[in-house]
Amino acid sequence: MFETLSTGNTASAPRAAQPAAPAGGPDIAPVLPRQAKTVRDTGLEPRFVTDLVLKAIQAGGKAPLTLLAGKLRLSISVLREVLNPLIAEQQVEVAWCGESDIDMQYQLTAHGQRGAADALARCRYVGPAPVTLASYRAVVERQALRHADAERITSAQLAGVLGEDGLAPAARDVLGAALYARRSLLLYGPSGGGKTTLARKLGRLLPGSIAVPYALMAGRHVIRLYDPALHVAPPPSARQQEERRSCDARWTVCQRPLVHVGAELGRDMLDLRHDTEQGVCHAPPHLQANNGMLVLDDVGRQRIGAAELLNRFIGPLDAGCDQLTLQGGQAEPVPFDAAVVFATNLPPSAIFDDAALRRIGYKADIGAWTPAGYRALLRRQCRMRRIDVDDAAIDHLVERLHPQSGRALLACYPGELLDRVADFAGFAGTEPRLTIAAAEQAWRSMFIAAATEGEP
Numbered sequence: 403m404f405e406t407l408s409t410g411n412t413a414s415a416p417r418a419a420q421p422a423a424p425a426g427g428p429d430i431a432p433v434l435p436r437q438a439k440t441v442r443d444t445g446l447e448p449r450f451v452t453d454l455v456l457k458a459i460q461a462g463g464k465a466p467l468t469l470l471a472g473k474l475r476l477s478i479s480v481l482r483e484v485l486n487p488l489i490a491e492q493q494v495e496v497a498w499c500g501e502s503d504i505d506m507q508y509q510l511t512a513h514g515q516r517g518a519a520d521a522l523a524r525c526r527y528v529g530p531a532p533v534t535l536a537s538y539r540a541v542v543e544r545q546a547l548r549h550a551d552a553e554r555i556t557s558a559q560l561a562g563v564l565g566e567d568g569l570a571p572a573a574r575d576v577l578g579a580a581l582y583a584r585r586s587l588l589l590y591g592p593s594g595g596g597k598t599t600l601a602r603k604l605g606r607l608l609p610g611s612i613a614v615p616y617a618l619m620a621g622r623h624v625i626r627l628y629d630p631a632l633h634v635a636p637p638p639s640a641r642q643q644e645e646r647r648s649c650d651a652r653w654t655v656c657q658r659p660l661v662h663v664g665a666e667l668g669r670d671m672l673d674l675r676h677d678t679e680q681g682v683c684h685a686p687p688h689l690q691a692n693n694g695m696l697v698l699d700d701v702g703r704q705r706i707g708a709a710e711l712l713n714r715f716i717g718p719l720d721a722g723c724d725q726l727t728l729q730g731g732q733a734e735p736v737p738f739d740a741a742v743v744f745a746t747n748l749p750p751s752a753i754f755d756d757a758a759l760r761r762i763g764y765k766a767d768i769g770a771w772t773p774a775g776y777r778a779l780l781r782r783q784c785r786m787r788r789i790d791v792d793d794a795a796i797d798h799l800v801e802r803l804h805p806q807s808g809r810a811l812l813a814c815y816p817g818e819l820l821d822r823v824a825d826f827a828g829f830a831g832t833e834p835r836l837t838i839a840a841a842e843q844a845w846r847s848m849f850i851a852a853a854t855e856g857e858p
Contacts (some may be wrong), residue, residue: 433611433612433613433655434613434649434650434653434655435537435541435613435649435650435653436648436649436650437477437648437649437650437651438476438477438480438650438652439477439479439480440479440480440483441480441483441484443480444476444480444531444533444534444652445533445534445536445537445619446531446532446534446619448484450525450619451476451480451484451531452484452487452488452521453521453524453525454474454521454527454528454531455470455474455481455484455485455488456488456493456494456510456514456517456518456521457518457521457522457527457528458470458473458474458528459494459508459509459510459514459518460510460514460515460518460522461528463509464497464498464507464508464509465507465508465509466505466506466507466508467481467504467505467506467507467508468504470508471651473528473529473530474529474530474531475530475531475616475650475651475652476531476651476652477651478504485508488514491513492511492513492514493510493511493513493514493517494508494509494510494511494514495508495509495510495511496508497509522681525622525624525681526678526679526680526681527617527624527680527681527682528681529616529617529626529682530616530617530651530652531617531652532615532616532617532618532619532624532625532652533615533617533618533619533650533652533653534618534619535618535619535620535734535736537615538615538618538736538737539735539736539737541613541615541653542692542693542737542739543737543739545610545612545613545693545739546693546722546737546739547584547608547693547739547740547741548584548722548739552584552609553609553610554582555578555581555582555607555609557578559607560574560577560578560581560607561574563603563604563606563607564577564600564603567596567600567603567775567813568771568772568775568776568778568779568813569600569768570772573766573767573768576764576765576766577600577604577764577766579764580763580764580766581604581607581741583763583764584741585763585764586715586716586719586741586742586743586744586761586762586763586764587604587741587742587743587744587762587763587764587765587766588743588744588745588746588750588759588762588764588765588766589601589743589744589745589746589766589768590745590746590747590748590749590750590765590766590767590768591747591767591768591769592747592769592770592810592812593747593814594812594813594814594815595747595768595769595770595812595813595814596768596812596813596814597699597745597747597768598662598697598699598745599813600768601662601695601697601699601743601745602660602662602697604695604741604743605658605660605694605695605697605741606660608658608694608695608741609658610658611636611655611656611657611658612655612656612657612658612693612694613653613654613655614627614628614633614653614654614655614656614659615627615628615652615653615654616628616652616653616654617652617682618685620683620726620728620734621728621732621734623674623682623683623728623729624681624682624683625674625682625683625684625685626682626683626684626685627685627689627690628654629690632659632660632661632690633654633656633657633659633690634656634657634659635654635655635656635657636655636656636657658693658694658695659690659691659692659693659694659695660691660694660695660697661687661688661690661691661694661695661696661697661740662697662699663687663696663697663698663699664699664700664704665699665700665703665704665705666704666705667687667698667704667705667706667711668704668705668706669705669706671686671687672686672688672706672714673686673727674686674726674727674728674729676729688715688718688724688738688740689724689726689736689738691740692737692738692739692740693739693740694740694741695740695741695742695743696715696740696741696742696743697743697745698711698715698742698743698744698745699745700745700746700747701744701745701746701748701753702746702748702752702753703746703748708746708753708754708758709753709754709755709758712744712754712758712761712762715742716742716761716762718738719738719740719742721738722737722738722739723735723736723737723738724736724737724738744762750765769810770810770811770812771811771812771813772811773800773811775811776800776811776816777796777800779813779816780796780799780816780820780836781796783816783817783820784820784836787820787821787824787834789820789823789824789834789835789836790833790834790835790836791835791836792835792836792837792838794837794838795836795837795838795840795841796836798838798841798842799819799841799845803841803842803845807849809849818848819841819844819845819848820834820836820844822843822844822847822848823835823836823840823841823843823844826840826843826844826847827840
């Protein structure tokens with residue numbers, strides 16, 4: 403449910419920060435580092451790049467030059483620097499040549515097949531060439547949320563994203579201050595109050611686009627970092643396509659990531675996970691959240707204690723740096739720049755002591771909605787589902803069913819009720835409509851018998 407890192411030699415310096423892109427789409431040139439023109443520019447060991455090319459040709463049989471460039475995300479000039487010695491050593495041969503010097507296909511000789519087998523024995527990874535950890539550190543720092551001159555959230559932006567969420571003004575102010583200050587945030591309140599949905603909405607408020615590498619090189623380990631489910635592409639623009647040729651294709655531009663982990667989180671998920679089959683390591687969620695937001699949900703219910711979880715993240719967050727432990731015990735410093743949101747439906751004092759709570763920047767109580775907000779939410783949910791509604795049915799829910807059962811006006815209930823109204827109508831072959839009878843039927847299907855309804 404979440405959704406990986408490394409080092410090497412020094413890489414070519416990333417481009418200096420530039421003004422923000424216009425609203426029509428991100429300007430790729432200021433975000434991505436410059437293209438590597440030579441093997442030395444990549445920062446990678448020449449042997450590793452050669453192995454990567456041999457494995458890529460073996461995987462594809464006859465490999466066109468442009469296909470190799472796309473698969474490995476390396477420039478044509480870097481590939482030619484690698485291929486020419488391989489041809490001289492009779493490991494690679496030209497299988498076909500078109501009218502231009504780019505329109506060429508390569509294949510392995512018998513000698514090259516043995517070389518590819520040796521390369522696979524050293525490392526099974528075949529994919530985009532990784533970037534060095536030094537280069538990654540520099541780019542993460544340039545894109546850091548904590549910069550004094552970084553764009554700050556405004557009250558108008560917060561209101562635009564939250565809309566009519568029924569939050570108390572005091573809670574909204576806390577959320578706004580936490581995002582403005584880029585400090586950690588604790589959302590607490592009853593289950594079903596909308597904390598997870600709220601945290602995801604807050605993630606959408608992080609401004610700007612960032613550069614993310616497909617993979618990183620840490621020592622001799624390749625670490626997969628990019629995940630399309632987390633690193634979502636921004637809207638395309640014409641200028642992007644024009645300027646991609648001068649940018650390092652080992653990086654891609656994406657929106658600031660939102661990484662969410664819940665009760666499944668355990669200690670093992672906070673370290674590198676080694677995938678022997680693919681020859682890579684997978685990064686822990688907090689590294690994939692760099693330059694974005696990390697939501698730690700269901701705190702107190704994970705397979706790791708709440709105090710330990712807090713200590714694991716607050717210290718590195720304050721320092722802006724974490725430690726990555728590689729196989730063999732070698733530790734590498736890696737950047738940690740993320741807005742961290744903790745969420746729990748347990749009383750904060752039951753899972754954190756006073757000292758721990760002081761380390762969390764802001765705390766917001768996300769509880770029951772006001773009757774007016776709850777009515778508005780019901781109507782919005784009806785419109786979204788195209789369900790007609792009787793005013794009397796809303797009154798019945800707010801004034802009778804909720805009070806009689808002792809159930810608070812929580813954000814989770816309207817959608818669940820209306821889904822059941824639609825289910826019952828569909829089964830009966832009628833159009834769904836929220837009436838008093840339909841509300842009663844849906845309510846009884848959601849909760850245990852009336853004898854226990856007095857229990858919240």
